[in-house]
Amino acid sequence: MDSIVYMLRKTVKNAIIDTIRHPLRLILYSLLIISMIYALVVSFMPGGAPDSSFDERILSGAYQALLYFISIPILLKGLSTGTSFFGMSDVNNIFTAPISDKKILVYGVGRQLASMLLLVVTFGSYGGMAMKMFDITLSNAVLLIGGIMLMLVLVQIITLLIFCISSGHPGRAGFLKILIFAMPVSALGILAVHMFSKGMTLENLYSGITQGVLDYIPITGWMHGLVFGIIKGNTMNVIVFSLLLAVLVLIGIIVFSNARLDYYEDVIGRAESYYEWRDSMRSGKVRDSDWMGDKPIDIKKSGIKKGKGASSIFFKHLREGSRRSRFMFFNISSVVLICVALITGLVIQTAVSSIPSTVTYIAAVIICVYIQFFFSAAGDWVKELSKPYIFLIPDSAVKKLIMAGATSIIKPYIDGIVAFGILGIVCGGNIIDIITAMITYGSFGSVYISANILAQRIVGMDGNRGVFITFYMSFIVLLMIPGIIGGLYAVSVLGQFTYIAATIIGIPVIIWNIFISFMIFLMCKNLLNNIE
Amino acid sequence: MLNVSHLTKKYNRFIANDNLSFIVNDGEIAVLAGPNGAGKSTAIKCIAGLLRFEGEIEINGFNNKSVEAKQILGYIPEIPAPFELLTVWEHMEFIARAYRLADGWKERAEKLIKRMELDDKRNKLGKGLSKGMQQKISICCALLIEPKTVLFDEPFVGLDPHAIKELKAMLLEMREQGISIIISTHMLDSVEEFWDKVFIMMNGKIEAERTRSYVEKNGENLEELFFSITEKKESKT
Structure with missing residues (x-):
């Protein structure tokens, strides 16, 4: 037992010394601890x-x-x-x-x-x-x-x-x-x-x-x-x-x-x-759900079937996705999203019976977009960066980046269609609001990926994960703000259409989200120039 | 032909590759030899276009980061990284599609997986394969594209004796076909039968360069040369 105690003692000591030797990490940890203590003290005051x-x-x-x-x-x-x-x-x-x-x-x-x-x-x-x-x-x-x-x-x-x-x-x-x-x-x-x-x-x-x-x-x-x-x-x-x-x-x-x-x-x-x-997770190169342990995988359907050059990455992701889940894009995160959307809708409508349905959709989109953050930290494209193939494939870097991110871009739209479709059936409301809610939710998926790409570009593939997360979260906020301001401005100008406020706010948000995401994909094409 | 000119790779203040320059001609097998940490793998990764670097690297006259260079470059990494959810055969199909290979790739793929004794594993997923088999997939993927230049990073590590024998035979065939080959290794005896040129690396620099004809003509012993350089340097540092 002495040896175990010795090892634990040395591990803790070396971890502290290592942290002290990495000033950026030390600052981040200190900030984290201070913010936690502050939250703890303030909340109990x-x-x-x-x-x-x-x-x-x-x-x-x-x-x-x-x-x-x-x-x-x-x-x-x-x-x-x-x-x-x-x-x-x-x-x-x-x-x-x-x-x-x-x-x-x-x-x-x-x-x-x-x-x-x-x-x-x-x-x-x-x-x-x-x-x-x-x-x-x-x-x-x-x-x-x-x-x-x-x-x-x-x-x-x-x-x-x-x-x-x-x-x-x-x-x-x-x-x-x-x-x-x-x-x-x-x-x-x-x-x-x-x-x-x-x-x-x-x-x-x-x-x-x-x-x-x-x-x-x-x-x-x-x-x-x-x-x-x-x-x-x-x-x-x-x-x-x-x-x-x-x-x-x-x-x-x-x-x-x-x-x-x-x-x-x-x-x-x-x-x-x-x-x-765990090694892959530490370097942010794999999704939690990709570690499938001993789960048996059905390989009756095989072959990539389609794609040439960069697009073959997308079709490869489809094949891999079909092996992760029988329903491909529909997985546990979709179920959670449906539950969250439904609970939000039902609670709002039960709590305030006179509330317009458009407000329900605004609230449901906000909460679902927040939940999406936890599911979108790493998509297929991030996993691709851990292998040399994407860097070696002889095709344009932008095409490769878009094709590698395609499944991650599509999934939030499918989730949005299903979740807000069900919410629409259960809670009713204006069809335009429902469709806008679906697309708005989907477009935020692109913002999350763009923020991730941007953070990867700045911090690098082998950068510190703490620094990466800080940049990632900051970029998410920065990229979202202009669209939201645009949406709020639109609803203030078009006051007579408040009965479809979800649509009025949603359209500028969607346009901005898609525009800024595409621009970031273009600007970050060099991400695939090297593995660092 | 592979032309590396003034290749320097730095990680902050640490210089992993210090002003490397060398040429590997068509139909030539060059060996990057050196102890652990000499900078061999870093050089290979720079040539493969995976790392940022200073200097120039040309593959058959194309900048190594260009699409044209990528089309004719095969790279076998030190640590195999297959796709966990693709079968062995799907790896072949993916590479064929990604590199837009012309008809006829299937026959080549069949031959490759047979030579690497993967034919009975063609429907096995990448995640279910042993390290050695994963290495074999890497080799098949790199050679399927019919490269003009191939980079091997410690290719014999993890391979079984049959695969080593087969890979050596493949190397000789590729040399006959005029392909430029560069092999990074710290095990000189694994390449002693077929090397044409050797670069002995130490602390990020090429400390010695020899051709087989020079060594044979002057009665030099490659292993002795290797140790005289690496051990002398190590004792100094």
Whole structure:
């Protein structure tokens, strides 16, 4: 164990020294830490409370959703035989060292937990926000954050338990996977039954997310039941859920201490592919979704079929896309977008019944464009930059750049058509507004890609990722502003057409977004002149 | 013909390639030899047009960054980078389409994948292949375009004995066809049967240049020359 402690100590020390030796990185980290502390302090400062606070049931529902959001991915990772616990250096050096298997596993899980400290700090600022928005006391806000921290620790212990049970037993792993998925699915099922039986109103949604039965869903429900039991002074809930969680931890410890661990073989293969993926992610050259692990891929349909020169890159992306997802452009981000658009539309129309439909579309586009940011950080074209072929293909650099970005340009339009089409069917409204919302959303996709290209051009392919993200986000804002100003100016001039305000604002935004994106593609053609 | 003139590559203050100048004639196999970190791969990447550099590089009279040069340049990188979601055969099709190859590429592709023993893997995805097989795909992709100049960056690393034998045979055939070949390696024995010209690199510079005829005529030993340069320099630094 001494060797592990020594290694951890040296790793932390060297990381600090390395940061000090890179002034730009040091400045960025310092700014990040200062902004986080500032947000934390400001959010917890008294005063500035809103005139009317939000319904506390929203907090309960959001907290529950947050617990699922934190726990499910970690539990699933535990199933994939410790994929993220260990790096290649651990496999090569620690696995071969004379150290107990259990100590090594604890080290892996502990390291994983440490990497989540940032997440806790982030949630810390939300605690203050919760105080102001929901009018809760400081002690309750601290309790909410404490619950999240406890959940992170608990999930790691359960991960160990899952790992001990499933390692080397694919059948057990499959069964546990079903159990893990059953947790959020049963919560959604209970909510859906409630909504369908009582009616689709906002009030019923609030009462649905605070049903006591949800607290009996293992782990996340128990934790929610415990935290809100303390907040509401429900002693019975506090006792029941504390006991349930304590028993679970106890089982975890007993199983772990009695387990005969033989996980090295399981970990090695995964660690190798994870190492490659993480390496690519660090250099920003691959999308998260591109790491498909052992997912079987159907290659019944094969061949690129079309394209000559640069256009063959586009058709190659279509073939690759068909292998990533059966529905090609329609994937999990499309589903999230549809949900976000629908929830936004329904909440706005339920909350303010007299609100014009055009306002609903403006709000839905704004929120969906914000969500799009998280899905558009890297498209097919970014992945292409990690391989030499795009630089070697004998064709014009602009053509290559446009063709490499084509799938990323098209996808937001398809997402927009589907999401706002469904929103139009559910919420109604002017057809022109609906079509404009579709195109506006799609055009912002081009802005995101352009900002990414611009940031790649400035920072370089091998530049620091922190600097890259800073430039990328700044460019997004700078590129969006003129279009939005144009849209607001148009609506102020054409005041008599406010019933189609979404269209009036949307048209200048679309024109600007497409124009500036095309100009950036033209200006950044040299991006493909070299791999640096 | 490959003509490198005053090639300098800097990373901030670090000079990776320092004023390199050399020519590789048609039908000539040149070797860039040197220890790790000598600047061989950087030079190869500059010639392939992947890095920014100072100086001039011409491939058959065309600037190496021009479309004309790219059309006749084959590059086999040190680390293979196949497309994870394309099959072996689709790699061939993609290259044929991207380079606008004329009819007849399919026959060439068939021959190449057969020689590299990939014919039973033609429907395997890039991500499911071993490092050695990925290297073989890189070789097939580079040679499919019928290049006039080929750059090999440590080509024998990761290949099985059959593939090494086959690649050596291919190199000799390409030399017969008048193709200019440059191979970067730190393993001199892997190229000793067929090299025509060697550039020994150290700290980003070409410290010695020899032709096979010169070495044979003067009874020089290439390995001894290599170590006399690299070890002397290392002990100085």
